[in-house]
Every structure is written in structure tokens, then in C-alpha cells.
Amino acid sequence: MKKVTFAEFGGPDVLHYGDAEEPHAGPGRIRIAVRAAGVNPVDWRLREGQVLGAHPIALPAGVGLDAAGVVDEIGDGVDGVTVGDRVFGEGASTYAELAVLSAWAPMPEGLSFAEAAGYPSVVETALRILRQVGVRAGQTLLVSGAAGGVGSAVLQIARHRGITVIGTAGATNQEYLRSLGALATPYGAGWVERVRRLGRVDAALDLAGAGVIRELVELTGDPQKVISIADLAAPELGVRFSGVAGSVPDALAEAADLIARGKLHIPVEKSYPLAEAAAAHTDSQAGHTRGRRVIVI
């Protein structure tokens, strides 16, 4: 089978597209014929040798956590899924023709494989940080970096829960944020005053790691009402860094339910063939993805 791997840490050019041994589904796992794999920033962070404390890897390594595809092998102890089922979920080395998943759910009707591959990690992250920040219906949540994958999910889930959302994004994404039901304002000079004019802020999420923790604390008035997923220096200002994935076991089922009810849609900004994973990483690293980028097979 074809697979993307890297044997040394580095830039997108360390990614190698070539033949590899087929993986097999161990106990509690399934294997899928991958039809699409989501491209998450953590994929290129690991390729660069970042965040290895949270995600230890041995080289040579595969790439990718998220995927959608067709079940073709079922491990011992797994119930409720049949060879041939269409599923989306999380696993390891998903930039490949075959991959093993550790968490999965049936793909919602009407979703393409490319769309489905964009949801798993971002929805788990969005549900986790909304719970941790403790924002409730009737309150206002500020989201710094609202137009990306995680932001798109946070905005829609929060709006569905009756939370008012103010999102920051670049000039070209203002209408996009409004289409997701948020109040929008551009980041850059004067952004704190622009947010103040939009209303009081009860809680805030830093999704972009743009060096705004001090301002988010100022706007909420309490470091406990701020969570960052992208600024490792946040704890120095008393703000929690949320980094433990997989702490929302029902995330995929909740995502499927919201998608089926038309409450959640994460657009695919661009699809790339498996052999062009390096281009997907280069584009993701440029830092301005709207929704999700995906690898299609």
C-alpha cells in the first residue's frame, strides 16, 4: 500500500510518499481503506519535532490522526461495526491507503469522505475546551482565531448552545464568521477596543496562539475564564493550556448528531492527493486555513 512517512524531523520536504507494510487491526481497533485524511496543524508540528512530549513518536513515522473511509478489518473485541461500513474517526498514520482507527463512528448521511475527514480532532477539541472554559447559554464567548478548523467547530457548537460568540479573524474571513452566527472583528491594531464595542466578554478561547493571552485576561477579567490550545506560555499568566486529546469519548457521536441536524458544517478549503501531502503541510503552515484541508485517496 502507499503511505506518507518521514525518517527525520524537518520541513515538508522530509515527507516521503512510497510503499509500506499494511497495518492490521489489533484488539479494540478497526482498519479502514482510507478515502480521505484530515490535515491538522499537529501533523506538521510532529513532523518538525514539536509537541513530542504529548505525542511521543519513533522514526520513521507515519503522519495523520483523522480519517474517513470503509471498514475492511475488525480487531478482537469490537462490536457494532461491519466490514464495508463507512466510518470517520481518529487513529494513527492516516495519510495512507490503509489505516487503523482507535475511535470511530458511522459517517453521517450526505457527507462526502473528504468532508467527514475534517471533523474528528477539531470536534473533540471544540467540545473539550467549551467544557473546560465553562461558558453557558446567555453568556458571551470571545474566540481568537475563529476561522480555522477548531474555530469553525467552536463557533457553531457554542451558537447551538445559546452562547453569543465574538470571533477574530483576518479581513477575508469576516463574512465567514458571520455566516456561522458569530459577531466578527479583524485581529490586528485596535482589536481589543473593537471587541469591547461588540459587548461584554464572559469567557475567551485562544485558538491561534497569536500572543493575546494578556488581552484575553483583561477582557474577561479572570485568567480562569480563558483557555489556550496554541500558546504554551499561557500558564505563565495563570491561563490553562488544554492539550489532552481524547478526553471527550462521545465527540464523534455528538459531531455526527450535529451534522445530521444541520447544526455543524466544516468546509473543506482544499483537497490534495496523497502524493502531495507536502503541499498540504506547506499550505496549512501558512496559518490561514478556513475550515479544514484534506488528503484524498
Ligand SMILES: NC(=O)c1ccc[n+]([C@@H]2O[C@H](COP(=O)([O-])OP(=O)(O)OC[C@H]3O[C@@H](n4cnc5c(N)ncnc54)[C@H](OP(=O)(O)O)[C@@H]3O)[C@@H](O)[C@H]2O)c1
Ligand atoms: N492543544 C490542543 O489540544 C489542540 C488541538 C487542536 C489544535 N491545536 C492547535 O490550535 C491551533 C489552531 O488549530 P486549527 O486546526 O484551528 O488551525 P487552522 O485550521 O490552521 O486555523 C488557523 C486559523 O488561525 C487564524 N489566524 C492566523 N493568524 C491569526 C491571528 N493573528 N489572530 C487570530 N487568528 C489568526 C487563521 O485565520 P485567518 O485566515 O482569518 O487569518 C486560521 O483560520 C493550531 O496551532 C493547532 O496546533 C491544539
